[in-house]
Amino acid sequence: MAADFDYCIIGGGVVGLASAWCLSQHGSVLLLEKNALFGAETSSRNSEVIHAGLYYPPGSLKEQLCLRGKALLYSFCETYDVPHKAIGKLIVAPDEHNPRLTQLFTKGQQLGIPLQRLDRRALQQMEPEVDAQAALFSPSTGIVDSHALMQTLAAQAERHGALLQRHTRFLNARPEQGMWRIHTETSDGPFSLSAATLINCAGLHAQAVATRIEPVVAPLAQLRPCRGHYFSYPGAAPFSHLIYPLPPENLTGLGIHATLDLGGQVRFGPDTQYLDKDCIDDYHVSSALKKTFAQAIQRYFPALDTDRLHPDYAGIRPKLHGADQPAADFDIRRSHDSPPAIQMFGIESPGLTSSLAIGERLTEMIQRH
Ligand SMILES: Cc1cc2nc3c(=O)[nH]c(=O)nc-3n(C[C@H](O)[C@H](O)[C@H](O)COP(=O)(O)OP(=O)(O)OC[C@H]3O[C@@H](n4cnc5c(N)ncnc54)[C@H](O)[C@@H]3O)c2cc1C
Structure with a gap:
């Protein structure tokens, strides 16, 4: 039996939307966002700076994805007329x-x-x-209009057939017949669906979401x-x-x-x-x-x-680190193999700059298996 969707993304911030745009070029995508608007949390409450990539520990994901993300972001903004x-x-x-x-x-x-x-x-x-x-x-x-960026990512993902659902809260997921059985709460009541791959881009809620993906992986970065x-x-x-x-x-x-x-x-x-x-x-x-x-x-x-x-x-x-601890890196991991799930934690700055590179990396991680 085929799953309803190839990919189910939890979270419609800039990282979820960029991931939806990247993955929509490879299969069917459903994105779940609990709020009335996309990007109403961290993605619209930042400095809107396109970082050069200077600050991060050598070889870290932050460094790699910022450098790559900066190039992808400038190119995306030029192609789709996003103010920057x-x-x-x-x-x-x-x-x-x-x-x-x-x-x-x-x-x-x-x-x-x-x-x-x-x-x-x-x-x-x-x-x-x-x-x-x-x-x-x-x-x-540089600087970018983060709202226009997210609107454009959403529109381009939808052009490729992605279904982006606002007012839809991810409740939990568990493996069933080789795919994910996913339960959500929508404005019309509970709704359940299946997806082949699950992706957690829930930002500040990523750890809470992870505790509702069974079997729960441990230990998670706090x-x-x-x-x-x-x-x-x-x-x-x-x-x-x-x-x-x-x-x-x-x-x-x-x-x-x-x-x-x-x-x-x-x-x-x-x-x-x-x-x-x-x-x-x-x-x-x-x-x-x-x-x-x-x-x-x-x-x-x-x-x-x-x-x-x-x-x-x-x-x-x-x-993912306290005031007196060394800076933690982005944590992007394949947490489950069969059915596959990829989860992201600690996507702080430079997450806006890196968003398209995160989408690209995610696509590679899925295709590699
Ligand atoms: C003060 C500050 C300044 C920053 N400045 C910069 C900067 O200048 N340049 C830069 O590159 N980066 C910057 N950043 C970092 C950047 O803003 C973030 O890395 C980026 O916005 C993270 O996007 P996200 O999609 O991962 O998370 P979010 O924007 O938080 O999106 C997660 C989404 O998941 C949804 N969600 C959560 N739980 C559920 C659920 N159960 N069901 C459905 N949906 C759910 C949420 O509603 C939310 O919309 C800054 C961050 C901060 C806080």
């Missing part, structure tokens, strides 16, 4: 001969990432409002949700590039940076605040954070007008 811009980014250092900046420059060269070293004078010519002694300029870093807040800075933009301080060694975040959206509006963020596991839908931005934000921003932008800083939005990173 290679606006360029400056990583700024408080001292002239900063070893961490040199380290990033060397790493960039090894990876073939275009980078330019700037002294204080060159930096001031480029960004007169930024106060730093040295900088790295990364011209291939979810360590980490919220990042943003403050808007309305009015004329003081910069024309993305401005980043040097990142902390263990990459808990990338430091409170300045990003621009495609409309030219500046926002600052995100910081890092670890949350309890049951707080993964708390997106509150406290105005009490303003002082900490102002102090961090003033280190590279002394003319900051604090009256213009307003609490904006927050996103929650599905991290």
Whole structure:
């Protein structure tokens, strides 16, 4: 007996949608999304930066998929007219001969990432409002309209016959006659279907979803949700590039940076605040954070007008490491062989940049068997 679908994807964030687009070129796809809109969780609560791939441990999935994802994303955006811009980014250092900046420059060269070293004078010519002694300029870093990207991925997947179901919650799955028997809750009540391959792209809920795929695989990397807040800075933009301080060694975040959206509006963020596991839908931005934000921003932008800083939005990173632990990699694993299931955990930054490369990798993992 044939399954109703070749592939069933749980989660309609940018990774699930990119996977649906990739897999729809190889078979029938059903995507389940519990919310009314696609990408309403982490995929619409981020910096919308197309990362160059500079920061991640050598050989890690984050590094590989970011580098490949950046190329695929620029090409996808150009082909399908998704608004984006290679606006360029400056990583700024408080001292002239900063070893961490040199380290990033060397790493960039090894990876073939275009980078330019700037002294204080060159930096001031480029960004007169930024106060730093040295900088790295990364011209291939860009910004993308993440909503338009997800709409386009959904439309292109549907063009290839994928069925994308909103208001549909995955409840559980178990093997039955060599395929997956999948139970869902829809706005019209419970619904059950079968699929040959199951794919868990449930973001912050990936671990919870995994406990409902039988037989349950153990041990799973624990979810360590980490919220990042943003403050808007309305009015004329003081910069024309993305401005980043040097990142902390263990990459808990990338430091409170300045990003621009495609409309030219500046926002600052995100910081890092670890949350309890049951707080993964708390997106509150406290105005009490303003002082900490102002102090961090003033280190590279002394003319900051604090009256213009307003609490904006927050996103929650599905991290797999705690504040004092080394950065964990993306965890993308084939958890079950027969019938096959692939599950993804810890798809934090650079997950948006990597989304199409994750879809491509997933397709290879399925086809290899
Ligand atoms: C503050 C912040 C800043 C970031 N900045 C950047 C950046 O600048 N550049 C970059 O590349 N990346 C960035 N990222 C990372 C990027 O946003 C994520 O890696 C990416 O959005 C993850 O997408 P996803 O599809 O895996 O997860 P999500 O967007 O969380 O999607 C998962 C989906 O699964 C659905 N789901 C869960 N459980 C079920 C269920 N039982 N049934 C049905 N559906 C279910 C959810 O409703 C959700 O829509 C940032 C992240 C954060 C938090």
